[in-house]
Amino acid sequence: MEAILDLPVIGLILQFIGYLVQVVVLNGGLIITLSTPIGLGALCGFMNERSGVVNIGIEGMMLASAFGAWYVASISAGFLPDAAGPLGFTLPLLIGLLAGLATGVLVSLAHAWLSITVRADQIISGTIINIVALGITGYLALLISQSSPRSAGNLSALNLPQPVTDIPVLGWLLATFLEHGPITLSMLVVVVVLQVLLYRSRWGLRTRAVGEHPRAAETVGIDVIALRYRNVLLGGLLAGLAGAWFTIEYGNSFQSGMTNGRGFIALAALIFGRWTPLGSVGAALLFGLADTFGRAIRQTPPAGDLGAVLGAIPPQVFAALPYIVTIIVLAGVVGRSIPPAADGQPYEREATAR
Amino acid sequence: MRKQRFGLLASLSVAALILGACQGTGPGTGSGSQGPTSDLKIGLVTDVGTLDDKNFNQFSWEGAKQGAQAIGAPEPQSVVTTASADYAKNIQSFVDQDYDIIVTVGFALGNDTTKAAKANPNIKFIGVDQGLCVTESGDPDPDFGCKGDAAKLLPNYQGLVFKEQQPGYLAGIVAASISKSGHIAAIGGTKVVPAVANYIAGYANGAMSVNPDIKVEQQFVSEAPDNAAFNDPAGGKAFAEQLLAQNPDVDVLFQVAGKTGNGVLQAACDANIHAIGVDVDQHESTPESAKCIVTSAEKKLTKAVSDAIKRVADGSDKGGTVPLDITTDSIGLAPFYDAQSLITPDIQSKIDAAIKGLKDGSIDPCSPTACV
Numbered sequence: 001m002e003a004i005l006d007l008p009v010i011g012l013i014l015q016f017i018g019y020l021v022q023v024v025v026l027n028g029g030l031i032i033t034l035s036t037p038i039g040l041g042a043l044c045g046f047m048n049e050r051s052g053v054v055n056i057g058i059e060g061m062m063l064a065s066a067f068g069a070w071y072v073a074s075i076s077a078g079f080l081p082d083a084a085g086p087l088g089f090t091l092p093l094l095i096g097l098l099a100g101l102a103t104g105v106l107v108s109l110a111h112a113w114l115s116i117t118v119r120a121d122q123i124i125s126g127t128i129i130n131i132v133a134l135g136i137t138g139y140l141a142l143l144i145s146q147s148s149p150r151s152a153g154n155l156s157a158l159n160l161p162q163p164v165t166d167i168p169v170l171g172w173l174l175a176t177f178l179e180h181g182p183i184t185l186s187m188l189v190v191v192v193v194l195q196v197l198l199y200r201s202r203w204g205l206r207t208r209a210v211g212e213h214p215r216a217a218e219t220v221g222i223d224v225i226a227l228r229y230r231n232v233l234l235g236g237l238l239a240g241l242a243g244a245w246f247t248i249e250y251g252n253s254f255q256s257g258m259t260n261g262r263g264f265i266a267l268a269a270l271i272f273g274r275w276t277p278l279g280s281v282g283a284a285l286l287f288g289l290a291d292t293f294g295r296a297i298r299q300t301p302p303a304g305d306l307g308a309v310l311g312a313i314p315p316q317v318f319a320a321l322p323y324i325v326t327i328i329v330l331a332g333v334v335g336r337s338i339p340p341a342a343d344g345q346p347y348e349r350e351a352t353a354r
Numbered sequence: 355m356r357k358q359r360f361g362l363l364a365s366l367s368v369a370a371l372i373l374g375a376c377q378g379t380g381p382g383t384g385s386g387s388q389g390p391t392s393d394l395k396i397g398l399v400t401d402v403g404t405l406d407d408k409n410f411n412q413f414s415w416e417g418a419k420q421g422a423q424a425i426g427a428p429e430p431q432s433v434v435t436t437a438s439a440d441y442a443k444n445i446q447s448f449v450d451q452d453y454d455i456i457v458t459v460g461f462a463l464g465n466d467t468t469k470a471a472k473a474n475p476n477i478k479f480i481g482v483d484q485g486l487c488v489t490e491s492g493d494p495d496p497d498f499g500c501k502g503d504a505a506k507l508l509p510n511y512q513g514l515v516f517k518e519q520q521p522g523y524l525a526g527i528v529a530a531s532i533s534k535s536g537h538i539a540a541i542g543g544t545k546v547v548p549a550v551a552n553y554i555a556g557y558a559n560g561a562m563s564v565n566p567d568i569k570v571e572q573q574f575v576s577e578a579p580d581n582a583a584f585n586d587p588a589g590g591k592a593f594a595e596q597l598l599a600q601n602p603d604v605d606v607l608f609q610v611a612g613k614t615g616n617g618v619l620q621a622a623c624d625a626n627i628h629a630i631g632v633d634v635d636q637h638e639s640t641p642e643s644a645k646c647i648v649t650s651a652e653k654k655l656t657k658a659v660s661d662a663i664k665r666v667a668d669g670s671d672k673g674g675t676v677p678l679d680i681t682t683d684s685i686g687l688a689p690f691y692d693a694q695s696l697i698t699p700d701i702q703s704k705i706d707a708a709i710k711g712l713k714d715g716s717i718d719p720c721s722p723t724a725c726v
Binding site for chain 2: 026027030033034037139142143150151153246250251252253255256257258260261291292295296298299300315316319
């Protein structure tokens, strides 16, 4: 075994794979946790774009929801009992989660109105959402910090019983995928449901039709406007979940600008995943993996030859690893990623078009 | 279509301007104290945030009020900055109203304060956490060459900087003393910011002084002073969790990463280990993590600003970078609060001895790990 690892190039590659496996085994749960806001954000984008509405405002939607969830949860914590139920749900946290979802839907309603009803430029609409969300949540957070509301705490992870996690391999898999808070778990469910619905349901067929060729869809009696509205608002729920993850699941307080660009990475994951739910979340997971791997190399670099080789690479490269991986996979593996044909085009009803 | 787009962009930028506009000042109530009187008008420009942020702004503001009271000057006025683009404008608003002393709070205002100090040699400027670095003509030096002699070129500008290695050293003593495993960690935002590197160097040295065999993990979240380094609590929590997964026996975490570090504090709470805060008393400034914060390596901003104002009043102020350290009690450890029970008399005596040693110079907080 030692002899193989000492071989020139092949040995190094084997060592690298060994190290990668080690990192994944140790941090599997963390990779999925960190992929949650990106994955849910990408699913929000999926709901929008497959029905023909470009959404670059995911970042702003997430930030607004993060604020809404946190603020309402903290306010309710002031006068509601905080006995914890399953998954760390307290009454204030439940209300906070609902507020986060509502915020996501409200912001999406603005986006839908601007890009569907008013037929404004959808890129501009998204940009407005990003700018306004950052400005308003930052400003409100400043005002609120003066009364320093108490933190409502955060949702806790599912705990599998010890005998289950002790099963070799299967136990690790179950722990990695299931020992998460409710929002992360919901992403794992939603992605499968959406993937099935997209290709196996009437809603999926109609959504694809409206995204590819809305005129044709209307001629067979589909209400393009209504379907687009519905999908954008449902997407807002997913952005709301992603935002709530920041302040009531993974974290327990709000900071201005705390989404830190993850909404834009979600957009990349969507393109990367070719506008499919599984692809998008897969891309988010790959992103989380690269991120975790980059941290691991800087925190605990491998020993031996591999460590020497990796040590010769500037650490900035590892910090940029998620982005490098994205570019490589986008350019090389995925090939050409084709958006829905009507993506970004406001629809005018046939009757009003003339 | 094209035109419409630019129209929209224009209205967008107007909206952004309105959102970022400055918040204005509150009226002063005047000081009713006896003793010395002075007619120096003192204005304070905060960094982005609020006056009661339990952080840099609040403690600098209290320093300005105390300083004003001590010299018998009228109640200071403040402008709260709401967007970093407004620093220069907010400083200028005090210049235009003929203020005598302008205090600017935070490293980020350094460049604009330098420019204002050069343009207004008759106004005294006090910059909190601002090391002066100017070109030979007295302008801010973007390349950090620092060729100019700031004390000569800008005699009206005191840049208050703190020797972070000293509170770091004290924090290291606490960490090593309460660690059961002999394995502790420090997580910094980025090592390119000297303050971060110095805190952590002092921490490692302080820990070694108590236990020469201690293992001190010294990790940095980012390679540059960006959002990931200082404004990403989720990323900070992930960084700390990964560190703890690799080193499960680490039982004290010291954060030097701003708001990213608030995630580090949360990770420590989740893992039921001890945390040490930074810059201000984080037991108060981050109440959600208060239960695991043992103490904080603190810069005593109130005293630093108040002293600087007194120096202006009695004419003993000198321009240039003013290094503040433990000899003037400008740095130290925050109270232990609920963690007081962890601090045995033996540990307290070690801390007291270190404070004494740092004051008389017999302890070098930059050895063996060198500071920047």
